[in-house]
Amino acid sequence: MKRIVIKVGSHVLTEKGTVAKSRMMALVELIATLKANKYEVVLVSSGAVAAGFTLLPLDRSTIANRQALAAIGQPLLLSMYQENFAKFDLLCSQVLLYAEVFESQEHTQHAKDAIDKLLENNVLPIINENDTVSVQELVFGDNDRLSAHVAHYFDANLLVILSDIDAFYDKDPNQYDDAKRRAVVTYISKEELEAAHTPTNEFATGGIVTKLQSADFLMKHGREMFLASGFDLADVRSFLIDGEHRGGTLFTTSKT
Ligand code: ADP
Numbered sequence: 001m002k003r004i005v006i007k008v009g010s011h012v013l014t015e016k017g018t019v020a021k022s023r024m025m026a027l028v029e030l031i032a033t034l035k036a037n038k039y040e041v042v043l044v045s046s047g048a049v050a051a052g053f054t055l056l057p058l059d060r061s062t063i064a065n066r067q068a069l070a071a072i073g074q075p076l077l078l079s080m081y082q083e084n085f086a087k088f089d090l091l092c093s094q095v096l097l098y099a100e101v102f103e104s105q106e107h108t109q110h111a112k113d114a115i116d117k118l119l120e121n122n123v124l125p126i127i128n129e130n131d132t133v134s135v136q137e138l139v140f141g142d143n144d145r146l147s148a149h150v151a152h153y154f155d156a157n158l159l160v161i162l163s164d165i166d167a168f169y170d171k172d173p174n175q176y177d178d179a180k181r182r183a184v185v186t187y188i189s190k191e192e193l194e195a196a197h198t199p200t201n202e203f204a205t206g207g208i209v210t211k212l213q214s215a216d217f218l219m220k221h222g223r224e225m226f227l228a229s230g231f232d233l234a235d236v237r238s239f240l241i242d243g244e245h246r247g248g249t250l251f252t253t254s255k256t
Helices: 021-036 048-055 063-086 099-103 105-120 136-141 144-153 208-220 234-242
Strands: 002-008 039-045 092-097 124-129 158-163 224-229 249-251
Touching: 002 021, 002 144, 021 039, 021 063, 021 234, 039 105, 039 144, 048 063, 063 092, 063 124, 063 136, 092 105, 099 105, 099 144, 105 124, 105 144, 124 136, 124 144, 136 144, 144 158, 144 208, 158 208, 158 234, 208 224, 208 249, 224 234
Parallel strands: 002 039, 002 158, 039 124, 092 124, 158 224
Antiparallel strands: 224 249
């Protein structure tokens, strides 16, 4: 059975500050189909802050407030997932991690044991950063980095990032009309990876750099990443279910 990690960003899962229910439902339906197609699926989901905001509209400009909102919203987000997955007779579970877990072999093994056990019992692990004790992803990565670590250390072949952008382009498509989609990427340059450190660089707009860093990390460990739209799941569906690569970008080191 092929193990995959799916990461959904907060832009996809939220709309005007609240949880985008129809998009969540489409994601749940896709995961149910994947599980029926013999995939083992782990979900990394953002969206806790937006969910919290629907219950208590705190000012989101400070990190401490976002931490508080995440703490409020995480159980709501999970109960929404639970309700939706129940329609497909699927159980889901909550696993809260933080980057440092993967710095300890012992902690990584404990977490992997739990993930393996959940998957063995056909339960979907839904992972998020534990934002009240660690603010790394809340501040920088929107779970891009966390999901790459999850894929590698929990031994998934592929990380699927469902984004507000439908692929990786040769330049930012929101700024340039002539941007061209890169269907397959086998190498990411140092300049592209370090674009985050120079905020004036046009390349560094949006969250594409953390996605490239995640792709680079996985490729260096012999794993793959697929970046596709989270608004329209047709490309990810055809890639994973029909084996047809229509849209989206595959980051891979294999030549096939
Ligand atoms: P998400 O919310 O899914 O995590 P982000 O908004 O953080 O996604 O990052 C995706 C954004 O990165 C796109 O909307 C796009 O404007 C920007 N971007 C910058 N350069 C590129 C590029 N070369 N290819 C694709 N997107 C890019």
